[in-house]
Amino acid sequence: MKFGVIVFPGSNCDTDAHHAIKDVVGADCEFIWHDGVDLQGFDAVVLPGGFSYGDYLRSGALARFSRIMSSLYEFIEKGRLVIGICNGFQILTEAGLLPGQLLSNDVLEFRCKWVNLRVENAKTPFTSLYRPREVLRMPIAHHDGNYYAEKDVLDDLERSGQVVLRYVDESGNPTAEANPNGAARNIAGIVNKKGNVLGLMPHPERCVETILGGEDGRRIFLSMVDSLSKGTLVGKGRS
Amino acid sequence: MDIPAWKKMGLKDFEYKEIVNRLGREPNYTETGIFSVLWSEHCGYKHSRSLLRTLPTKGEKVLVGPGENAGVVDIGDGLACAFKVESHNHPCAVEPYQGAATGIGGIVRDVLAMGARPVILLDSLRFGPVEDARSRFLFGGVVSGIAGYGNCLGIPTVGGEVFFAEPYKGNPLVNVLCAGLMKHEDLHLGKAYGVGNVVMIVGHSTGRDGIHGATFASDVLGEDNEDKRPNVQVGDPFMEKLLIEACLEMMHKGVVVGIQDMGAAGITSSCAETAARAGTGLSIEIAKVPMREENMTAYDVMLSESQERMLLIVKPEKVDEVAAIGKKWGLHVANIGRVTDSGSLEVYEYGKLAAAIPVSLLVEGSPVYCPESAEPGYVSNNTNWAAASVKVPAKSELGGILLKLLAAPNIASKETVYRQYDYMVRTDTVEGPGKGAAVVRVKGTKRALVLKTDCNGRLAYLNPKAGAAWAVAESARNVAATGARPVAITNCLNFGNPERPEIYWQFKEAIAGMSEACVALGTPVTGGNVSFYNETEGVAVYPTPVIGMLGVLEDLDKHVSPGFKSAGDAIAVLGKVWGDGRSLAGSEYLASICGQVAGNPREPDLALEKGLVDVLVEGASLGLLRSAQDLSEGGLAVALAESCIHGEDGACGATISIGAIGCGGNPDHRPDSVMFGECNSAVVVSLAPDKEQALKDLCARHSVPLAVLGQVGSDKLVVKDCLGGEIISLATAEMADAWRNGIPRAAK
Amino acid sequence: MKFMGTVTVALKEGIFDPQGAAVKGSLDALGYAQVQRVRMGKDIVIALEAASIEEANSLLDEMARKLLANPVTEVYRIAVQEAGERP
Amino acid sequence: MKFMGTVTVALKEGIFDPQGAAVKGSLDALGYAQVQRVRMGKDIVIALEAASIEEANSLLDEMARKLLANPVTEVYRIAVQEAGERP
Numbered sequence A: 001m002k003f004g005v006i007v008f009p010g011s012n013c014d015t016d017a018h019h020a021i022k023d024v025v026g027a028d029c030e031f032i033w034h035d036g037v038d039l040q041g042f043d044a045v046v047l048p049g050g051f052s053y054g055d056y057l058r059s060g061a062l063a064r065f066s067r068i069m070s071s072l073y074e075f076i077e078k079g080r081l082v083i084g085i086c087n088g089f090q091i092l093t094e095a096g097l098l099p100g101q102l103l104s105n106d107v108l109e110f111r112c113k114w115v116n117l118r119v120e121n122a123k124t125p126f127t128s129l130y131r132p133r134e135v136l137r138m139p140i141a142h143h144d145g146n147y148y149a150e151k152d153v154l155d156d157l158e159r160s161g162q163v164v165l166r167y168v169d170e171s172g173n174p175t176a177e178a179n180p181n182g183a184a185r186n187i188a189g190i191v192n193k194k195g196n197v198l199g200l201m202p203h204p205e206r207c208v209e210t211i212l213g214g215e216d217g218r219r220i221f222l223s224m225v226d227s228l229s230k231g232t233l234v235g236k237g238r239s
Numbered sequence B: 001m002d003i004p005a006w007k008k009m010g011l012k013d014f015e016y017k018e019i020v021n022r023l024g025r026e027p028n029y030t031e032t033g034i035f036s037v038l039w040s041e042h043c044g045y046k047h048s049r050s051l052l053r054t055l056p057t058k059g060e061k062v063l064v065g066p067g068e069n070a071g072v073v074d075i076g077d078g079l080a081c082a083f084k085v086e087s088h089n090h091p092c093a094v095e096p097y098q099g100a101a102t103g104i105g106g107i108v109r110d111v112l113a114m115g116a117r118p119v120i121l122l123d124s125l126r127f128g129p130v131e132d133a134r135s136r137f138l139f140g141g142v143v144s145g146i147a148g149y150g151n152c153l154g155i156p157t158v159g160g161e162v163f164f165a166e167p168y169k170g171n172p173l174v175n176v177l178c179a180g181l182m183k184h185e186d187l188h189l190g191k192a193y194g195v196g197n198v199v200m201i202v203g204h205s206t207g208r209d210g211i212h213g214a215t216f217a218s219d220v221l222g223e224d225n226e227d228k229r230p231n232v233q234v235g236d237p238f239m240e241k242l243l244i245e246a247c248l249e250m251m252h253k254g255v256v257v258g259i260q261d262m263g264a265a266g267i268t269s270s271c272a273e274t275a276a277r278a279g280t281g282l283s284i285e286i287a288k289v290p291m292r293e294e295n296m297t298a299y300d301v302m303l304s305e306s307q308e309r310m311l312l313i314v315k316p317e318k319v320d321e322v323a324a325i326g327k328k329w330g331l332h333v334a335n336i337g338r339v340t341d342s343g344s345l346e347v348y349e350y351g352k353l354a355a356a357i358p359v360s361l362l363v364e365g366s367p368v369y370c371p372e373s374a375e376p377g378y379v380s381n382n383t384n385w386a387a388a389s390v391k392v393p394a395k396s397e398l399g400g401i402l403l404k405l406l407a408a409p410n411i412a413s414k415e416t417v418y419r420q421y422d423y424m425v426r427t428d429t430v431e432g433p434g435k436g437a438a439v440v441r442v443k444g445t446k447r448a449l450v451l452k453t454d455c456n457g458r459l460a461y462l463n464p465k466a467g468a469a470w471a472v473a474e475s476a477r478n479v480a481a482t483g484a485r486p487v488a489i490t491n492c493l494n495f496g497n498p499e500r501p502e503i504y505w506q507f508k509e510a511i512a513g514m515s516e517a518c519v520a521l522g523t524p525v526t527g528g529n530v531s532f533y534n535e536t537e538g539v540a541v542y543p544t545p546v547i548g549m550l551g552v553l554e555d556l557d558k559h560v561s562p563g564f565k566s567a568g569d570a571i572a573v574l575g576k577v578w579g580d581g582r583s584l585a586g587s588e589y590l591a592s593i594c595g596q597v598a599g600n601p602r603e604p605d606l607a608l609e610k611g612l613v614d615v616l617v618e619g620a621s622l623g624l625l626r627s628a629q630d631l632s633e634g635g636l637a638v639a640l641a642e643s644c645i646h647g648e649d650g651a652c653g654a655t656i657s658i659g660a661i662g663c664g665g666n667p668d669h670r671p672d673s674v675m676f677g678e679c680n681s682a683v684v685v686s687l688a689p690d691k692e693q694a695l696k697d698l699c700a701r702h703s704v705p706l707a708v709l710g711q712v713g714s715d716k717l718v719v720k721d722c723l724g725g726e727i728i729s730l731a732t733a734e735m736a737d738a739w740r741n742g743i744p745r746a747a748k
Numbered sequence C, D: 001m002k003f004m005g006t007v008t009v010a011l012k013e014g015i016f017d018p019q020g021a022a023v024k025g026s027l028d029a030l031g032y033a034q035v036q037r038v039r040m041g042k043d044i045v046i047a048l049e050a051a052s053i054e055e056a057n058s059l060l061d062e063m064a065r066k067l068l069a070n071p072v073t074e075v076y077r078i079a080v081q082e083a084g085e086r087p
């Protein structure tokens, strides 16, 4: 089983994801240069955080024209796993692979801090090792993390269990205070209908070692490894 | 009559005569421009060079000292750390966002040029009072500029300082420190070796941005352009990120012989410096430089300060490989000339020779000034200042004063600043901003780099020698408090106009204080930067010699952090809390509670500071310490309060008696000095009760006084005086609220 | 022929514009009580070659749909003129 | 009377526009060889009350100088019309 981390010009969490997956979780992992065309031999792909193409115009907007993206569409069609973290999430929405868009934080400032998240769907290939409604601590670090989608889209996401992570307080309530960026319905992460593409603003790769303040992010990658080894992915997203 | 060109470009008449003499002819317009930038204070260090030579720069860990783009020290395991601090004060006063952003860009390229991957940033900031709208605007702009550029690069900003005071109103100070990691064998130097080697430029195209302000309206550009050519550069962090990756790839593949960043005076200084260091010459053709604008002249190209560019010296057979790597990263790469043995910088403008100057005249060729210095009047007045003039507050007032101090912008939490910085990227930040020195792990080793910037300009103003020495001592103490051994410093000297005797005196004194402290603590100076003329309408900033201290923590598992860890632990003060009238001098208490900036701060007892560092480092490695918090602004009371605020759940309090510090022993002793006095060589530590004897023995061995004050409690700070009477009793929640909201509330 | 095109991108009406709100706030603070609403948009000025103004227009429209505006949250407006003309 | 004002803020000519350059890069990649130059600006739409269009104009000009544009790096242009009119 092999993970790939796509490196766009301006990606800057690519080595962090690589370290988390290879050195900490212990799965095979390689970097994939953005203008490659081949995802042969990979079972899961990470779109890492950072500022692809400087995040000019709109965060993630310019990256979706990278050559690798065309093969990513097929990759997703085949039911392989794709996780977009922070800038990766922004790229996935800009590319139309996930609904909605990530607007500027309502505070109009970059925010780097630890937040609490609630696992809304523990049946996805990315969250299968968490308990339903488990509360996690993860760091965020973004300027544009304010998730927006029209009401019916949001309702549909909720109904089909596509909302995977929500910003909450310590006791697990999705309060306004617990929402760091103004995201609609405190949404921090969603999956596509098929359930094999996850986009999230928090950084699981930054909390896989206790020395860095926590390891709640580790099970995201372990869940992926687990689901891949079981080999039955497609459809798992529905709950 | 119209002013001669050299004047417009900022050269003095006698400097111009000097140039004509040494050159043996009149320089042409382009040559004059080249001289004007390299003989400027910024590049030429005319007023500082002679004194900087007196700094201690040797040490067995120092691999590269001052003179190169950044200092480099050995950190073990075959690894080295390149680090340097630089100022971007003047640009930030005009355009805070871009000024700060391009400041980050510049220092990052300095570290990159050594062959290191830039991995850490710190920012040391000074502004006018937060209550002042303009100062708030500059503060906000600078912080978002640092965030905007640094975050995009993926280099964590893990620490810094913010200090507010009236003298910085017209002249904010923005100093940024960058540290990079490399293997010893990856060390590169800014030297143009090898006659026949190719000179290449990589990165952004070159435009007219940043060309010396005085020449906007010159006939080269034409009057009509004047307002369109402001002397500010716009940073492009995306391009810088690509430049970092491309240059690292080139250096690791060993395809570059020499590399040099393009900062002030762009191509001019990078060419002159690389040639001078190697004792060679360079011949370049500006037509080959990728240009951003039409019909640019040699003058434009040579003086442009367009950002995100590096100069490379490459063996002819490697040129294609360099070009390929540059192309891969989407950068402009061009072969602009070659290394010669002429000893001169020859510049061709579309085929014809536009400038030919011996590099020795350009680099370190500028005149060196040793202006006269005179002690300012305020110093002697302050020496006669009597603490007695400050009335001793009633015991009942001390708690309220502590709350006020915790909320004072200079002491309060700086979270509103660093929450805008991505301080976690690269997943090595073990201790980020907010709690003492930053601790950054070195992957693949047990080690960590520990960094802290420090300088209290108010102390340095009242007593420059003491102030500079305290900055070194405090940053060392901050670093040692984590268990790390301080190894070397970089520094940024921010002063007013050196042509004024009082300013030059401040500068001289500060250099002396810094040198003494560095020698005593065994932390050599590996590099730095001087920023003069930080004054408007005759009002100079506080002399501000910012120190950037680098330490190495041998074993991350032994890392000690501020904040009490468990109730029942013993609380002790290591070192000396003076508690006398003199320790009120220049204190935050005196400034923000009593509204005075006065007194003559004592100099640190450097032997004691050294002992303290040894105790902290050995104590940590022996596992004797549960927490350590150094005393700085706000003195003992604030150090205790911060230890409570940062305490673990159930260990956020303390009950202590200051009796043990021997109050009463000294006739000049006063409670406000004991609690809030500054210039102490001391640290508040907590330890498991069964470790007390071992720590006492360790302190004895290093002749460091140790006083056990009391015990860690759960949720409030209680302080008793020698007679056992309560002088302070505050809920930690209340202290935390004051400390966390100090700046937002003051900024309202 | 050379044309100067401007693609003006704005947030859809219903969508909250924090930046605009912030600017409104500062204007209030400066005492501009007359201001009722502020919306921030982008102004993308593109110099391009085209055979005719119609072609320039449709090129710009294509760019706007493909890249310059995000249909989820944004609407756009196009203006073109021959290069050289004053705006 | 109600007016609709637009303050268009652009970088001064001499100043490099990284954002515009990046967008141009993507347009090139998309095959728009016709594009010669891209510059990004801000488009600030302000609904305000004023006695006359002249007053609206001078108010907007004041706001632009005080807050909306940074004279060091930016230039601005103002357009006003009575509210309700189509742009």
Ligand SMILES: Nc1ncnc2c1ncn2[C@@H]1O[C@H](COP(=O)(O)OP(=O)(O)O)[C@@H](O)[C@H]1O
Residues within 6 Å of the ligand: B123, B124, B125, B157, B158, B159, B160, B161, B162, B410, B411, B414, B417, B418, B432, B433, B434, B435, B436, B437, B438, B454, B478, B630, B632, B633
């Ligand atoms: N501008 C800044 N950027 C990042 N961190 C900062 C900044 N200012 C202060 N900090 C952090 O806040 C904490 C307190 O700073 P300071 O008061 O200078 O510490 P000390 O009193 O120990 O010298 C430190 O961890 C410092 O790194």
Ligand SMILES: [Mg+2]
Residues within 6 Å of the ligand: B161, B454, B455, B632, B633
């Ligand atoms: Mg300090």
